[in-house]
Amino acid sequence: MQTVPDWVFEFHGHRCPFMPIGWRMGLAAMSRLGMEREKDHGAFVFSEMGDGHPQTCMMDGLQASTGCTYGKNLLTRLYYGKVAAVVYHPQKGALRVALRSEVADEMGKYEFFSYRRRGIEPSEIPQAVSDEVINYILGLTDDELFTFQELPGFTYHPTPSSFNKVKCSVCGEYVFERYVVSKDGKPVCIPCSGYEKTLAKKPIL
Numbered sequence: 001m002q003t004v005p006d007w008v009f010e011f012h013g014h015r016c017p018f019m020p021i022g023w024r025m026g027l028a029a030m031s032r033l034g035m036e037r038e039k040d041h042g043a044f045v046f047s048e049m050g051d052g053h054p055q056t057c058m059m060d061g062l063q064a065s066t067g068c069t070y071g072k073n074l075l076t077r078l079y080y081g082k083v084a085a086v087v088y089h090p091q092k093g094a095l096r097v098a099l100r101s102e103v104a105d106e107m108g109k110y111e112f113f114s115y116r117r118r119g120i121e122p123s124e125i126p127q128a129v130s131d132e133v134i135n136y137i138l139g140l141t142d143d144e145l146f147t148f149q150e151l152p153g154f155t156y157h158p159t160p161s162s163f164n165k166v167k168c169s170v171c172g173e174y175v176f177e178r179y180v181v182s183k184d185g186k187p188v189c190i191p192c193s194g195y196e197k198t199l200a201k202k203p204i205l
């Protein structure tokens, strides 16, 4: 039986089976690639998840086990709507890990999902009910849980990092160089440029 440390459940906020699936997906990929949990910026995770499906909890587990976090810009979402991810280390290679459909089918039989189908949030579900499906996941072997596929030709070139910044000539706030736009010949930030698709002014998500 595998375990998930308490801090990961605390970070995630509730007890559900998809976070542990992501935790194990990351560990399984790391051991097969022979890589350590990423401290800095040397490995990348490409989640095949999209929006609008509850399985996205998987990505919190993946981030926790691999260290490839959203904040370090090491997690990219591919929007395929699949419970799968590619873990990539430039020196070790790339491995795609996908949840087996049989496991997804079996999970659906647990009481946890009858609560979820009634619109009950995971934190409102009795822990004994949540733990039943979590323990099912944690009791499977890596090969029972996932399929693995090596991706020999996989490469990825992240956006180079730069500390260069410029002060917006309108609001006076700093803008990282890549995002500075020019308005009437002066450097401005995107919101001050009048650009309509700015999240801060007009959410597009």
Ligand SMILES: [Zn+2]
Pocket (backbone or CB within 6 Å): 012, 014, 015, 016, 017, 018, 019, 057, 122
């Ligand atoms: Zn969750």
Ligand SMILES: [Zn+2]
Pocket (backbone or CB within 6 Å): 168, 169, 170, 171, 172, 173, 188, 189, 190, 191, 192
């Ligand atoms: Zn500005």
